[in-house]
Amino acid sequence: MTDAPLLFLDVDGPLIPFGNPAGHRTYPGPWTPGPHENPLLPRVDPALGPLLRALPCELVWATTWGAEANASVAPWLGLPALPVVEWPDTADEPPGDGTHWKLRTLVAWAAGRSFVWVDDEVGPADRVWGRDRLAGAALLYRVDPGRGLRGDDVEAIGAWLARPCSARRPATPG
Known part of the structure; x- marks a missing residue:
């Protein structure tokens, strides 16, 4: 295991945008989904792969x-x-304080490492909770689900991620 920051990545919304606004790249070639393939997969921009791989972090799926x-x-x-990330059986039960049901599992999974959580459901309560408890060691990054993750x-x-850990502050994009 490394001490590199983690990047928790959701699929629906960030990688598979719910809208398909003008300018969003889709897979350029002809594609017919197989019987077990998601027909929305062509909405995932394959150009994101090299960009994500180049980040100085460990990528982790944080998706249902x-x-x-x-x-x-x-x-x-x-x-x-x-x-x-494996979600607990209680994942459908909201914590009761307005935070997203994924947040505490991600914090536990990170086990003290810095992390970025990329999701379309990051909300204000998550940011407040993170600011108060994570001392700038986490970036809770909301992606507009209509446009998806972009360059x-x-x-x-x-x-x-390039900032020294001591200089990282929770950001409030989205």
Whole structure:
């Protein structure tokens, strides 16, 4: 295990945008989904793969897709199989304080390492909770689910990761 920061990556919303606004790249070639493939996979921009791989961090799937992200999305992006966060059985139960049900599991999974959480469901309560408890060691990065993750988002995440740990501050994009 390394001490490199973690990047927890959600699929639906960040990688598979719910909208398809003008200018969003989709897979350029003809593609017919197989019987077990998600028909929305062409919305994942394969150009994101090299950008994500170049970040100074360890990529981790933080999605309800689970291991299916390694079978479908990782190859599409040209990524190797990534670690996958396993969600507790109580994942559907909100914590009761307005934070997202993923947040505490991600904090536990990080086990004190700095991390970035990329998700379309990061909200104000998550940022307040993180600011108060994570001392700037986490970037909770909300992606607009209508446009999905783009190069400028990856650039902003990379800039945060490039800062010395002591200089990192929770950011409030999105």
